[in-house]
Amino acid sequence: MTSETIGANAADSRVLTRVGDFVPRDAWATAGVRCSIEKALDVVGTRSAMVLMREAFSGSRRFDQLVLRTGLSEPVAAKRLKQLVADGLFVQQAYRDSGTRTRLEYVLTERGRALFPVMAALMQWGDELGDGRGAMQLFHADCGEPVTSVLRCAAGHEVTLSETCARQDLPDDQG
Amino acid sequence: MTSETIGANAADSRVLTRVGDFVPRDAWATAGVRCSIEKALDVVGTRSAMVLMREAFSGSRRFDQLVLRTGLSEPVAAKRLKQLVADGLFVQQAYRDSGTRTRLEYVLTERGRALFPVMAALMQWGDELGDGRGAMQLFHADCGEPVTSVLRCAAGHEVTLSETCARQDLPDDQG
DNA sequence: CTGTATCCCAGCGGATACTG
DNA sequence: CAGTATCCGCTGGGATACAG
Numbered sequence: 001m002t003s004e005t006i007g008a009n010a011a012d013s014r015v016l017t018r019v020g021d022f023v024p025r026d027a028w029a030t031a032g033v034r035c036s037i038e039k040a041l042d043v044v045g046t047r048s049a050m051v052l053m054r055e056a057f058s059g060s061r062r063f064d065q066l067v068l069r070t071g072l073s074e075p076v077a078a079k080r081l082k083q084l085v086a087d088g089l090f091v092q093q094a095y096r097d098s099g100t101r102t103r104l105e106y107v108l109t110e111r112g113r114a115l116f117p118v119m120a121a122l123m124q125w126g127d128e129l130g131d132g133r134g135a136m137q138l139f140h141a142d143c144g145e146p147v148t149s150v151l152r153c154a155a156g157h158e159v160t161l162s163e164t165c166a167r168q169d170l171p172d173d174q175g
Numbered sequence: 176m177t178s179e180t181i182g183a184n185a186a187d188s189r190v191l192t193r194v195g196d197f198v199p200r201d202a203w204a205t206a207g208v209r210c211s212i213e214k215a216l217d218v219v220g221t222r223s224a225m226v227l228m229r230e231a232f233s234g235s236r237r238f239d240q241l242v243l244r245t246g247l248s249e250p251v252a253a254k255r256l257k258q259l260v261a262d263g264l265f266v267q268q269a270y271r272d273s274g275t276r277t278r279l280e281y282v283l284t285e286r287g288r289a290l291f292p293v294m295a296a297l298m299q300w301g302d303e304l305g306d307g308r309g310a311m312q313l314f315h316a317d318c319g320e321p322v323t324s325v326l327r328c329a330a331g332h333e334v335t336l337s338e339t340c341a342r343q344d345l346p347d348d349q350g
Numbered sequence: 351c352t353g354t355a356t357c358c359c360a361g362c363g364g365a366t367a368c369t370g
Numbered sequence: 371c372a373g374t375a376t377c378c379g380c381t382g383g384g385a386t387a388c389a390g
Contacts, residue, residue, distance in 0.1 A: 036300075039304045125289055138341055164295075
């Protein structure tokens with residue numbers, strides 16, 4: 001069975017399928033809707049965007065540091081940072097260090113910080129590629145245990161791929 | 176403090192920093208190591224790879240379905256699928272439907288399936304962009320509750336960004 | 351049905367030089 | 371220090387036509 005009603009919260013007219021089954025139709029393309037994955041990739045779909053976010057999570061805030069530590073060229077970093085500010089992942093905040101000059105630094109917004117689970121999951125997946133050189137492991141500061149990205153439902157269950165269903169919010173003109 | 180020892184598991188010589196603090200140096204570039212993020216992006220860093228994975232998780236296995244439902248052109252889909260097979264995210268499996276002909280279908284490997292938390296996290300993040308059209312919500316099949324991507328430590332604690340530390344495995348020649 | 355071959359264009363990203 | 375201007379090569383991706 002490819003489409004069914006599972007659980008009270010899902011009892012509506014929208015498309016609900018077990019992940020791994022077929023969804024009923026070419027929903028995205030037919031509806032002229034960009035799916036969430038594509039919308040996300042419009043913002044962080046480039047290597048430069050991702051490595052800048054990575055460095056931002058590592059604490060870099062100043063332009064020269066971001067350039068140095070990402071290995072990007074200045075023009076690329078500047079262009080991408082400008083786009084990321086426009087997309088609301090960074091804000092530019094004035095700050096002044098010991099000297100007198102006031103400078104701007106790139107500070108993650110809530111939307112930018114919300115990308116952390118994506119980065120963590122991607123990092124975890126990337127660690128398992130290749131020889132393990134350059135691996136980065138995350139830890140819980142409070143207890144020291146390693147941190148992984150998992151799927152969890154609102155009832156607190158840890159959910160695997162095969163236990164997951166998907167519901168698409170399609171436009172009104174869907175039959 | 177930017178570098179410290181937190182918890183027993185982290186008590187070694189590698190770089191350990193609170194996420195959000197600075198790591199001590201330009202570790203990636205200096206060491207000539209591609210970080211896990213970049214390694215992951217080498218494989219799934221393109222829009223075509225991501226939408227093909229999305230459709231694979233939705234159950235598409237045949238070439239024509241993957242082409243139709245991703246909206247990619249055949250040449251792009253073929254090239255990317257070939258690369259994803261080479262990278263071990265898909266295997267091509269023979270199957271035969273009611274007719275007599277044997278065909279190949281693209282089946283996710285364990286490595287491919289391991290990308291699901293990334294896709295789920297990215298989908299979740301992308302849902303919060305824009306007008307909500309095309310949003311896709313995941314549910315736990317067993318209880319119907321919505322599923323989200325979270326960070327969890329081995330001790331079972333749910334971990335936020337500010338509670339997370341990172342340890343980098345740098346090459347031996349690091350001082 | 352499952353691709354391949356060819357051609358084309360747009361965008362990413364690097365190098366270099368320059369500005370406030 | 372924090373970018374901008376310009377130029378250029380590479381790759382991603384689409385269109386079309388063709389092949390097993």
